[in-house]
Amino acid sequence: xxxxxxxxxxxxxxxxxxxxxxxxxxxxxxxxxxxxxxxxxxxxxxxxxxxxxxxxxxxxxxxxxxxxxxxxxxxxxxxxxxxxxxxxxxxxxxxxxxxxxxxxxxxxxxxxxxxxxxxxxxxxxxxxxxxxxxxxxxxxxxxxxxxxxxxxxxxxxxxxxxxxxxxxxxxxxxxxxxxxxxxxxxxxxxxxxxxxxxxxxxxxxxxxxxxxxxxxxxxxxxxxxxxxxxxxxxxxxxxxxxxxxxxxxxxxxxxxxxxxxxxxxxxxxxxxxxxxxxxxxxxxxxxxxxxxxxxxxxxxxxxxxxxxxxxxxxxxxxxxx
Amino acid sequence: xxxxxxxxxxxxxxxxxxxxxxxxxxxxxxxxxxxxxxxxxxxxxxxxxxxxxxxxxxxxxxxxxxxxxxxxxxxxxxxxxxxxxxxxxxxxxxxxxxxxxxxxxxxxxxxxxxxxxxxxxxxxxxxxxxxxxxxxxxxxxxxxxxxxxxxxxxxxxxxxxxxxxxxxxxxxxxxxxxxxxxxxxxxxxxxxxxxxxxxxxxxxxxxxxxxxxxxxxxxxxxxxxxxxxxxxxxxxxxxxxxxxxxxxxxxxxxxxxxxxxxxxxxxxxxxxxxxxxxxxxxxxxxxxxxxxxxxxxxxxxxxxxxxxxxxxxxxxxxxxx
Numbered sequence: 001x002x003x004x005x006x007x008x009x010x011x012x013x014x015x016x017x018x019x020x021x022x023x024x025x026x027x028x029x030x031x032x033x034x035x036x037x038x039x040x041x042x043x044x045x046x047x048x049x050x051x052x053x054x055x056x057x058x059x060x061x062x063x064x065x066x067x068x069x070x071x072x073x074x075x076x077x078x079x080x081x082x083x084x085x086x087x088x089x090x091x092x093x094x095x096x097x098x099x100x101x102x103x104x105x106x107x108x109x110x111x112x113x114x115x116x117x118x119x120x121x122x123x124x125x126x127x128x129x130x131x132x133x134x135x136x137x138x139x140x141x142x143x144x145x146x147x148x149x150x151x152x153x154x155x156x157x158x159x160x161x162x163x164x165x166x167x168x169x170x171x172x173x174x175x176x177x178x179x180x181x182x183x184x185x186x187x188x189x190x191x192x193x194x195x196x197x198x199x200x201x202x203x204x205x206x207x208x209x210x211x212x213x214x215x216x217x218x219x220x221x222x223x224x225x226x227x228x229x230x231x232x233x234x235x236x237x238x239x240x241x242x243x244x245x246x247x248x249x250x251x252x253x254x255x256x257x258x259x260x261x262x263x264x265x266x267x268x269x270x271x272x273x274x275x276x277x278x279x280x281x282x283x284x285x286x287x288x289x290x291x292x293x294x295x296x297x298x299x300x301x302x303x304x305x306x307x308x309x310x311x312x313x314x315x316x317x318x319x320x321x
Numbered sequence: 322x323x324x325x326x327x328x329x330x331x332x333x334x335x336x337x338x339x340x341x342x343x344x345x346x347x348x349x350x351x352x353x354x355x356x357x358x359x360x361x362x363x364x365x366x367x368x369x370x371x372x373x374x375x376x377x378x379x380x381x382x383x384x385x386x387x388x389x390x391x392x393x394x395x396x397x398x399x400x401x402x403x404x405x406x407x408x409x410x411x412x413x414x415x416x417x418x419x420x421x422x423x424x425x426x427x428x429x430x431x432x433x434x435x436x437x438x439x440x441x442x443x444x445x446x447x448x449x450x451x452x453x454x455x456x457x458x459x460x461x462x463x464x465x466x467x468x469x470x471x472x473x474x475x476x477x478x479x480x481x482x483x484x485x486x487x488x489x490x491x492x493x494x495x496x497x498x499x500x501x502x503x504x505x506x507x508x509x510x511x512x513x514x515x516x517x518x519x520x521x522x523x524x525x526x527x528x529x530x531x532x533x534x535x536x537x538x539x540x541x542x543x544x545x546x547x548x549x550x551x552x553x554x555x556x557x558x559x560x561x562x563x564x565x566x567x568x569x570x571x572x573x574x575x576x577x578x579x580x581x582x583x584x585x586x587x588x589x590x591x592x593x594x595x596x597x598x599x600x601x602x603x604x605x606x607x608x609x610x611x612x613x614x615x616x617x618x619x620x621x622x623x624x625x626x627x628x629x630x631x632x633x634x635x636x637x638x639x640x641x642x
Contacts, residue, residue: 160481161508170495170504177488187482195569203527206520248516 001116005129008118009136011102012078017047019074021096023082024053024089027238028155028190030081031056032148033104033126035063037080039148040139047072053089057235059189063148076101079114081126081152083107083286104129106156109277109286121288124164127152131172143180150181151190158242159191163272163290198239200230205240205255212308213252213315218244219308221300222257234259241267241291251318252279252311256296256303264296264303268311274318279310322437326450329439330457332423333399338368340395342417344403345374345410348559349476349511351402352377353469354425354447356384358401360469361460368393374410378556380510384469397422400435402447402473404428404607425450430598430607442609445485448473452493464501471502472511479563480512484593484611519560521551526561526576533629534573534636539565540629542621543578555580562588562612572639573600573632577617577624585617585624589632595639600631 003011012018020038022030031052038050049069056064077100082088085097103114106129108121123129127149134141134149141149153173157165160173177183194202205220212219220240227233237257245253251274256266266283269291270276276292283306285294296303324332333339341359343351352373359371370390377385398421403409406418424435427450429442444450448470455462455470462470474494478486481494498504515523526541533540541561548554558578566574572595577587587604590612591597597613604627606615617624 160504161513163505165505165508167495167498170491170498174488174491174495177491183481183491184484184486187486192482192563192567193569194567199527199568203524206524206527242513246513246515247520248514 003116003118005118005132005136008102008104008116009133011116012041012137013044015046015076017072017075018049019077019096020048020050021077021079021082021088021092021100022050022052023087024092026052026054026056026060028060029125029127029152031060031063032150032152032155033130034080035067036127036130036134036141036145036148036152037078037104038067039142039145040134040137043139044137049074051092053092060151062144063151065144079103079105080130081105081107083110085111085113104133107286108288109281109292122166124162124166124169125152125156127156128168128172131176141176141179143182146176146179146181147186150176150183151186154183154187155190159187161242164288194239195232195236197230197232198236201226201232201236202240202243204230206243209244209247211250213312215249216315217252217254217308217311218247218250219253219304220244220255221304222255223300224258224260238267241269245269245271251315252276254307254311256307258300264300265293266296266303266307267291267293268307272318273321274314279307279314282310283307324437324439326439326453326457329423329425329437330454332437333362333458334365336367336397338393338396339370340398340417341369341371342398342400342403342409342413342421343371343373344408345413347373347375347377347381349381350446350448350473352381352384353471353473353476354451355401356388357448357451357455357462357466357469357473358399358425359388360463360466361455361458364460365458370395372413374413381472383465384472386465400424400426401451402426402428404431406432406434425454428607429609430602430613443487445483445487445490446473446477448477449489449493452497462497462500464503467497467500467502468507471497471504472507475504475508476511480508485609515560516553516557518551518553519557522547522553522557523561523564525551527564530565530568532571534633536570537636538573538575538629538632539568539571540574540625541565541576542625543576544621545579545581559588562590566590566592572636573597575628575632577628579621585621586614587617587624587628588612588614589628593639594642595635600628600635603631604628 020034022034034050038048041048079100100114103117106123106126204226210219241255253269268276277287280292280294283294341355343355355371359369362369400421421435424438427444427447531540562576574590589597598608601613601615604615
């Protein structure tokens with residue numbers, strides 16, 4: 001059942017012992033939105049815990065400063081920015097996957113698994129929705145909460161660069177800045193700082209970039225041995241996803257990385273009206289119009305070929321229009 | 322004589338046959354601010370021309386769509402975002418350098434050469450000041466003018482990433498977006514599109530990056546032969562300036578490029594309280610706290626050494642505090 005923002009606020013006000021769940025392999029939006037909501041619900045006197053099925057990278061530590069995750073038997077479980085219970089991670093999917101009472105999400109590809117879903121597929125981030133929800137709940141947005149939300153707003157728009165960035169995005173960013181969000185340091189950490197290991201990985205990735213589909217598709221492949229050569233690891237690989245699409249004339253940028261089990265995870269980024277979620281959807285994945293992902297099996301060549309085929313089809317469709 | 326925004330508005334209202342001048346080697350702020358002011362003054366029924374001493378790169382063409390630069394003997398000359406008459410370019414400096422009636426600028430290093438100067442050293446861009454001025458003038462900010470101003474706001478803050486980005490920056494960006502600025506395409510052009518030749522130049526630059534001052538300074542040098550190897554040219558080199566400072570632990574990033582006459586032009590970018598304009602000021606240049614530039618002479622090694630000496634001094638000063 002779909003509900004709207006006001007109904008979501010009303011529902012949350014009625015509940016207690018609320019467990020908030022984020023995506024595994026967590027990003028700034030799923031964690032920033034969940035922690036912001038957790039602080040807001042605590043202000044309303046509720047018992048709240050915010051959990052994630054994976055280790056949380058250090059760069060997000062500031063979100064959890066002062067957060068005491070209480071132990072209790074949850075009475076109401078909320079998935080935040082989670083499009084599919086599979087994305088909770090294996091363990092959490094097993095425990096909570098079929099028991100999600102409410103999902104708050106902005107992924108058009110959401111599989112609608114929760115009892116109630118507040119979905120805004122046009123929103124650039126779940127954090128934008130969460131900002132509006134907190135305004136509706138009339139809780140205080142202090143500088144820490146503003147920083148949590150700003151992290152989601154900034155990271156899910158590539159720091160205001162992706163096509164999902166709307167007037168509302170800038171307006172909410174301005175409000176959060178005025179409320180004390182540490183905008184400069186957040187942007188430095190997530191966009192303007194490269195570890196030396198990441199810089200080395202990026203160099204290897206750019207050296208190995210290949211072009212397909214008459215140069216309309218740029219393709220980076222990150223193999224496990226590139227982590228060894230650069231000293232980097234999977235925690236740093238997400239930032240590469242935006243590089244291939246930046247090349248002039250490229251309509252589809254792909255960053256495909258080899259996982260430890262030999263399968264491949266692909267991030268697809270597109271320009272204009274080329275639908276990344278359609279490309280990935282046909283390969284069992286999903287996401288947004290401009291940014292989507294999927295998992296691929298077989299050899300590197302097989303994985304590349306199956307992806308290129310779908311990309312070529314989508315480009316053909318686009319050019320035929 | 323220093324004047325404020327209201328005095329600037331009053332002064333402009335009294336004048337006619339107004340010539341607006343931008344920096345040579347023009348960027349988004351000097352051109353966006355000048356064109357926005359030109360359209361506003363035209364709305365007030367004035368005869369206006371906006372000129373630049375250099376060829377204007379194609380990426381700025383949209384600012385001049387529908388702008389008819391009338392020929393007239395100027396009665397009032399305004400320099401926009403120009404910190405020093407030298408920056409008008411040799412020809413324009415000769416003709417207009419000593420005749421500037423009004424300078425509107427945000428460079429703390431402005432040499433105060435105009436008859437009247439409205440200077441806001443804390444403003445992230447001249448475009449932010451210009452937005453406020455246009456509000457004061459009560460002229461319409463249509464989508465084209467909003468796009469001119471947004472270009473200045475975005476480019477001078479590295480798309481909201483530099484430390485000069487303030488609450489006001491986000492607020493003005495949001496207003497301009499709501500007024501119809503083509504935010505997405507502007508950001509794509511200036512930040513998210515790399516020509517293949519630029520990508521090749523960037524690759525060469527990153528391969529040649531050197532570290533000094535215990536890895537606190539990262540240094541890129543672009544020699545003339547790198548343009549030949551990459552197919553790139555000087556029009557694309559500015560974007561490199563931000564790369565060295567991105568490396569973790571680096572406090573000062575330098576991009577030094579060889580000019581055709583064998584001299585070197587350095588762009589210095591710093592973090593936190595390290596003063597780039599002090600470093601460059603001691604070498605005859607200037608700019609802002611976080612971003613400044615200077616020209617250097619001698620061999621590549623001599624130019625590098627003199628810059629590194631000043632950087633080391635500034636880092637020592639910073640660490641001693």
